[in-house]
Amino acid sequence: xxxxxxxxxxxxxxxxxxxxxxxxxxxxxxxxxxxxxxxxxxxxxxxxxxxxxxxxxxxxxxxxxxxxxxxxxxxxxxxxxxxxxxxxxxxxxxxxxxxxxxxxxxxxxxxxxxxxxxxxxxxxxxxxxxxxx
Numbered sequence: 001x002x003x004x005x006x007x008x009x010x011x012x013x014x015x016x017x018x019x020x021x022x023x024x025x026x027x028x029x030x031x032x033x034x035x036x037x038x039x040x041x042x043x044x045x046x047x048x049x050x051x052x053x054x055x056x057x058x059x060x061x062x063x064x065x066x067x068x069x070x071x072x073x074x075x076x077x078x079x080x081x082x083x084x085x086x087x088x089x090x091x092x093x094x095x096x097x098x099x100x101x102x103x104x105x106x107x108x109x110x111x112x113x114x115x116x117x118x119x120x121x122x123x124x125x126x127x128x129x130x131x132x133x
Contacts, residue, residue, distance in 0.1 A: 004050045013038060014047075026051035062087055072096040074130075080123050085112055101127040 001011045003022055017036050019025050025033070025047060033044035062083030066076060069090050074097040076086060092111050094100055100108075101124065108120040115123065 003054050004047055006047065006050075010043075010047070022051045022054055026055050059083055066090075070095055075100060075127075078126060080126050081112075085114075088112055097127055097130065100124065101131065 001008060004011070004025075013036060014025065028048065030041055030044040030048055033039055033048060034041045036044075039047075059082075065087055066083055069087075071086060071090055072095060075089075075095070078097065078100075081089070088111055089095075089100065094103070094111070103111075103124055105117055105120045105124060108124060109115055109117065112120070
C-alpha cells in the first residue's frame with residue numbers, strides 16, 4: 001500500500017491475484033493487470049508506473065550508497081547482482097570479487113535469500129571466471 005500509494009482494497013486484490021513483490025507488478029503488461037476484475041487499463045497503467053518508479057528510486061539510492069562504500073569496481077561490474085544485492089553483500093564484508101568467489105553456495109544464499117541454489121552457484125562461478133583465465 002505504501003509503495004504503490006494505493007488503498008487497502010487494491011492492495012488486497014493484488015495479493016489475492018498472487019502479487020507479493022513490487023518487481024512482479026513492475027514487469028507485468030497493463031493488459032494482463034487490467035484483466036483482474038475491478039481493474040481497468042488506466043488503473044493498471046498507473047499501478048505499473050508507480051511500481052517501476054519505486055524500483056528506479058530504490059536503484060538510485062542503492063547506487064549512491066555503493067559509491068560511498070569501498071566496493072571493488074570489478075564486483076560491481078560483474079553484472080549479475082543488483083545494487084541492493086551488492087549492498088547486502090557489503091554489509092557482510094563481501095567487498096571484492098574474490099570475496100564473492102570464495103563463498104560457498106549456501107553462504108551466498110544466507111546473505112541473499114532471494115537466490116535459489118542454481119542462481120547462487122551461477123553467480124559464484126561467474127565471480128570465479130577470472131581465476132581460470
